[in-house]
Amino acid sequence: MKLTHALLLAACLALGGSACRTNSDQEGREYPYSIPLERHQVSTKLDNATLANADSVVIDEVRGTTDHLVEGGSYIACGHYRLNSQDEAQLYVGLTDGRIERDTTRFVSRGEGTFRIPFLILAMGNLHGTLYTLRTDGSDVLTTAYYQEPTRAR
Secondary structure (H helix, E strand, O other), X not given: OOHHHHHHHHHHHHOOOHHHOOOOHHHHHHOOEEEOOEEEEEEEOXXXXXXXXXXXXXXXXEEEOOOOOOOOOEEEEEEEEEEEXXXXXXXXXXEEOOEEEOOOEEEEEEEEEXXXXXXXXXXXXXXXXXXXXXXXXXXXXXXXXXXXXOOOOO
C-alpha cells in the first residue's frame, strides 16, 4: 500500500470519517448536507480468511444536495475498503432495487484505501457498497455492506 493511502486511511479512521467530509470548498458547496447513515447488514465471503483479515467496504459518509436520500438528489459517497483475498477487485456503490446515474465502479488493489464516488439517484433503493472479484467468467461478490438512514421522528 502506498504511504499516502495509508496516511489518508489512518486520518479518516482516527477522525471518525471527518477527514473524508469535503475534498474542497467547491465540493462543500455542491454537496452541503451530510446524510446520517447506519450500517444495518454486512455480507462477507470468508473462505479461508479470518474475520480480522476479511475484505470490507465501509461508507463513512454521504454528502448531498438534500438532507436525506431522495430521487433526483446528487450525492457523494466517501469511505474506505480493505481487500485481502484478491490482488484486484471492483468496488461498487449502488442502490439495490434502485437506479443511479454516473459510473460508481472503481478498480482497487490488494490492501487498504479510500474512495469518493459521486452519484445521482434516479429511483430509490437500498444503499450499499460492494467488492466484486475480477473474473472473465463473471464476477463474484466478496463483501457487501448495506446502509439506511436512521428512522426519523415525524
